[in-house]
Amino acid sequence: MEGRKLEIGYIKKGPWSGEEDEALLEHINNYGLRDWSSIRFKGLLDRTGKSCRLRWVNKLRPNLKTGCKFSAEEERVVIELQAEFGNKWAKIATYLQGRTDNDVKNFWSSRRKRLERKFRKPPPSKPHKNNKGKTPITTQIQFEEVPPCNPNKVEENLSYPTLYMGNMEVFEMVNLPDLIKPNYPHLESDHLGAVKVEATPLQTVPSVESSGYNFPLLPEPVMDFPLFPECHDFIPEPLDPCFSYEFDQQK
DNA sequence: AAGACGTTCAACCGCCATTAG
DNA sequence: CCTAATGGCGGTTGAACGTCT
Numbered sequence: 001m002e003g004r005k006l007e008i009g010y011i012k013k014g015p016w017s018g019e020e021d022e023a024l025l026e027h028i029n030n031y032g033l034r035d036w037s038s039i040r041f042k043g044l045l046d047r048t049g050k051s052c053r054l055r056w057v058n059k060l061r062p063n064l065k066t067g068c069k070f071s072a073e074e075e076r077v078v079i080e081l082q083a084e085f086g087n088k089w090a091k092i093a094t095y096l097q098g099r100t101d102n103d104v105k106n107f108w109s110s111r112r113k114r115l116e117r118k119f120r121k122p123p124p125s126k127p128h129k130n131n132k133g134k135t136p137i138t139t140q141i142q143f144e145e146v147p148p149c150n151p152n153k154v155e156e157n158l159s160y161p162t163l164y165m166g167n168m169e170v171f172e173m174v175n176l177p178d179l180i181k182p183n184y185p186h187l188e189s190d191h192l193g194a195v196k197v198e199a200t201p202l203q204t205v206p207s208v209e210s211s212g213y214n215f216p217l218l219p220e221p222v223m224d225f226p227l228f229p230e231c232h233d234f235i236p237e238p239l240d241p242c243f244s245y246e247f248d249q250q251k
Numbered sequence: 252a253a254g255a256c257g258t259t260c261a262a263c264c265g266c267c268a269t270t271a272g
Numbered sequence: 273c274c275t276a277a278t279g280g281c282g283g284t285t286g287a288a289c290g291t292c293t
Contacts, residue, residue: 037278049278054262090281101281106260
C-alpha cells in the first residue's frame with residue numbers, strides 16, 4: 001500500500017488506489033458484503049469500514065453506469081420520485097438500474113444549482129453578459145427559489161394535473177406502473193444483499209414538503225441548458241412583466 | 252492562450268438506526 | 273435495559289475537468 005506498512009490507528013483518506021480496490025474486492029470475495037470494519041482490523045486496508053462500503057457501493061459494485069450521463073428517462077424518474085419521496089436518494093436509486101444514491105444525489109444537486117443560478121439575482125457588479133447596457137433581466141425578478149419540473153409535458157399519455165395553493169404547488173401523482181413496481185429481479189434476492197422496494201403511490205404530494213423548496217409561480221424562461229426535451233419546468237405567467245420583457249428579448 | 256467560471260463526481264462528515272454484548 | 277460498535281444515508285466539500293470570455 002504505497003510502500004508503507006499498515007499502522008494501527010492510522011486511517012487513510014482520499015482517492016482510492018488500484019491496489020486498495022483489489023484488496024477490497026478480495027475481501028468481499030472471501031467474506032461477502034459484511035464486516036466492513038474487519039477489513040481494517042485484518043490489516044488489509046487502512047480504510048474505515050464506512051469508507052470501504054462506500055467505495056464498493058459507489059464504484060466497485062458490478063453493473064454500475066459509471067461515467068454515463070443520466071438519460072432523459074432517468075431524469076424523468078428522478079424528478080418524479082423526488083417529488084414523491086423527497087430526498088430519499090437511496091430509495092430513488094433502487095429504481096434506477098446501475099445508479100447509486102450518490103449518483104442521484106449528485107444529479108439532483110447539480111440540477112438544483114443550475115436552476116438556482118438561472119433564477120438567482122446576480123451580483124450588481126457584474127452586468128449580464130448578453131444584455132449589455134440594459135438592465136439585467138434577472139435583477140428585476142425576485143425569484144427566491146426554483147420552479148419545479150412540470151410533469152404535464154413529459155409524456156403525452158400521462159396526466160398530472162398540477163394544482164396551486166398560494167405559493168405552494170401540489171402535484172397530483174398518477175400511478176406509474178413502471179416506477180412503482182420496477183422490474184429489477186436482481187434487487188430481490190441476489191448475493192449483494194436483498195433489496196426489496198416497496199412504494200405506495202401517493203395521491204397528492206405537496207412539493208414544498210417533499211423538496212424543501214418554496215416554489216413560486218414563475219414565468220417560463222427560455223432554457224439555455226439541456227434538461228430533457230419534453231420537460232418544460234416552468235409555466236409562463238402572462239401577467240408578469242418580467243416574463244414578457246425577457247420574451248421580447250428572445251425574439 | 253489564459254484566467255474565470257461552471258459542472259461533475261468521488262469521498263468525507265455527521266447524524267441516526269440497528270445490533271451485539 | 274444500557275452502551276458501544278457498526279452500518280446506512282443525506283448533506284457537503286473540494287479537486288479535476290470542461291467551457292466560456
